[in-house]
Amino acid sequence: MAMLDIKHLSTVFSTENGTVQAVRDVTLQVEKGEILGIVGESGSGKSQTMYSVMGLLASNGRVAEGDISIDGRDISPKNYSKKEYDKIMSDIRGNEMAMIFQDPMTFLNPVLTIEDQLIEPILNHNDISKKEASERAIELMRKVGIPSPEQRIKQYPFQFSGGMRQRIIIAMALACNPKVIIADEPTTALDVTIQAQVLDLIANLKDEIDSSIIMITHDLGVVASICDRIAIMYGGKIVEIGTADEIFYEPKHPYTKGLLSCISNPEEKEKKELHPIPGSPPDLLNIGNWCPFVDRCENAMKVCKMSMPDEQEFSKTHYCSCWLTHPLAKEGADE
Amino acid sequence: MANPILELENLKVYFNVGGGFLKKKDVVKAVDGISLKIYPGETFGLVGESGCGKSTTGRAIVKINQPTEGKILVNGEDITIIKGANLKKFKQDVQMIFQDPYASLNPRMTVGEIIKEPMDIHGIYKTNEEKEKRVRELLELVGLKPDHIRRYPHEFSGGQRQRIGIARTLALNPKFIVCDEPISALDVSIQAQVINLLEKIQAEMGISYLFIAHDLSMVKHISDRIGVMYLGNLVEVGDSDELYNNPLHPYTKALLSSVPIPDPRVAKSRERIVLQGELPSPINPPSGCVFRTRCPKAMEKCSQCKPELKKVKDRMVACFLYDGDKE
Numbered sequence: 183m184a185m186l187d188i189k190h191l192s193t194v195f196s197t198e199n200g201t202v203q204a205v206r207d208v209t210l211q212v213e214k215g216e217i218l219g220i221v222g223e224s225g226s227g228k229s230q231t232m233y234s235v236m237g238l239l240a241s242n243g244r245v246a247e248g249d250i251s252i253d254g255r256d257i258s259p260k261n262y263s264k265k266e267y268d269k270i271m272s273d274i275r276g277n278e279m280a281m282i283f284q285d286p287m288t289f290l291n292p293v294l295t296i297e298d299q300l301i302e303p304i305l306n307h308n309d310i311s312k313k314e315a316s317e318r319a320i321e322l323m324r325k326v327g328i329p330s331p332e333q334r335i336k337q338y339p340f341q342f343s344g345g346m347r348q349r350i351i352i353a354m355a356l357a358c359n360p361k362v363i364i365a366d367e368p369t370t371a372l373d374v375t376i377q378a379q380v381l382d383l384i385a386n387l388k389d390e391i392d393s394s395i396i397m398i399t400h401d402l403g404v405v406a407s408i409c410d411r412i413a414i415m416y417g418g419k420i421v422e423i424g425t426a427d428e429i430f431y432e433p434k435h436p437y438t439k440g441l442l443s444c445i446s447n448p449e450e451k452e453k454k455e456l457h458p459i460p461g462s463p464p465d466l467l468n469i470g471n472w473c474p475f476v477d478r479c480e481n482a483m484k485v486c487k488m489s490m491p492d493e494q495e496f497s498k499t500h501y502c503s504c505w506l507t508h509p510l511a512k513e514g515a516d517e
Numbered sequence: 518m519a520n521p522i523l524e525l526e527n528l529k530v531y532f533n534v535g536g537g538f539l540k541k542k543d544v545v546k547a548v549d550g551i552s553l554k555i556y557p558g559e560t561f562g563l564v565g566e567s568g569c570g571k572s573t574t575g576r577a578i579v580k581i582n583q584p585t586e587g588k589i590l591v592n593g594e595d596i597t598i599i600k601g602a603n604l605k606k607f608k609q610d611v612q613m614i615f616q617d618p619y620a621s622l623n624p625r626m627t628v629g630e631i632i633k634e635p636m637d638i639h640g641i642y643k644t645n646e647e648k649e650k651r652v653r654e655l656l657e658l659v660g661l662k663p664d665h666i667r668r669y670p671h672e673f674s675g676g677q678r679q680r681i682g683i684a685r686t687l688a689l690n691p692k693f694i695v696c697d698e699p700i701s702a703l704d705v706s707i708q709a710q711v712i713n714l715l716e717k718i719q720a721e722m723g724i725s726y727l728f729i730a731h732d733l734s735m736v737k738h739i740s741d742r743i744g745v746m747y748l749g750n751l752v753e754v755g756d757s758d759e760l761y762n763n764p765l766h767p768y769t770k771a772l773l774s775s776v777p778i779p780d781p782r783v784a785k786s787r788e789r790i791v792l793q794g795e796l797p798s799p800i801n802p803p804s805g806c807v808f809r810t811r812c813p814k815a816m817e818k819c820s821q822c823k824p825e826l827k828k829v830k831d832r833m834v835a836c837f838l839y840d841g842d843k844e
Binding site for chain 1: 713
């Protein structure tokens, strides 16, 4: 059974200008111990999908539809009253599901020591003394590679560099051995050499802790190196999902193909021309119930603007939603 | 070879920080003596981690930061002491594209006004009709519609705003453009659009670029030559393919091996040199070679004296490891 199971999730935000459909009918399973990458541009709904799961949506957002369960336990907002849901989620957040945020500079409280911040989740979810919690916090800091943790735990966030702060945030996420860790662009704010250190750390930790990790990112290079499976999101929908090899070597959706052809691979000996995807991402405020990529797709057909394509199966792990790969459209596309 | 359009000679930019009553000021050595040459029609990529001084170098070239020491020669003329009419001419020739397309455009001016402003200041077109015609041409050149001229920046997306910024830099027909991380604020699919636009403009107008970025794969794509900076120093300069395929300086090696490769099989099989520790503070840089504190191959000599940028094979490297194989 899947560790995290999301079925037909839709999330909407009410704004002055109307309703924004940020997440549209997303179905996703995360297995035990795997690293799943969610790739998409800004505004594709990748972060909001996970915020919906964590119950961290902004006040004008709500989960309109869908079922979510973690390790068999139902956490769909629609099945509970607001009060019950808040109670369940405060038990789950930090304990069974933890999140690593993008910006290590703003996530930590500048007026509390690292110790205060690190033992908070441990004390909240476990019945142990403060001293034991501190010991565990030091153990966690050692695990994420912070040198001399006994001294450094008494320090304040400003005394740490960006990479070290990101390690502390990772330590905090690991505090209660969560079943699912959601990392929202964990390395975007870091330099490449520090990014390599943090990615190595995440990959090594995965072997040690057997949590499932969901990695939200826009960087295809990052997902290529550490993810087992990759989901590509566009316009609030998952347009393609498959193993890392399937996505990189046998992409089916024109958006995935487009993404791969507009990045430059420095390993290639010959300079290839970049093929950017024309246009810009769709406006989720007024979006029709058809393929969201239709306006930027070079091979768009009439049907693409008439209805939403179904999901097609290419292998047990590889699915894609596109009319071009639909059996009925095949004849037309070949011409 | 033709005369370089831009030449930096031992450029140093220091900033004073802190200090107060009875407290000594500290000096941040943002750029600590770099020399390089950029030739007409060439793209020179400058890479390095944040805080290595690459942006400060770019800003010194357009005279936003005053150099503490050293010379900046544009077409043979030292621009650090330039004045009057020559200064105005220099400002026409050298322009800059900024990183953040949201902060670099005035929200209260229309696109037309933004692009027209440099023309007004330098008076290169006489009549308003001429200016407006040129603005429309520029908008078309950067891939926007000429009738966007009356719109305001907030009506555009990030990629489109960056195009407006590029149109503004082109308004004075510059010969040299400093591109300070022009794509790092944009989405992946939009980055390629802007890179292709910059390449197209270069092919049409023969402009030289100094392309500053931390995204090494894009830098390699667009640059003819690349310079690698570390803590205010240039550690390696060479042809972009050569430098990428066969890096010599230990820092370049580590930097290149940290770049995420968008290819799972290559990414999983290749060996990575993960640098230990973080960038030292530029207030008290290490003695001798600035990289020695993180260098896997540091020797005793490295802490005693500073390696000079020397010619090794086909490029310039500042490292004692290559002292033996000089030409």
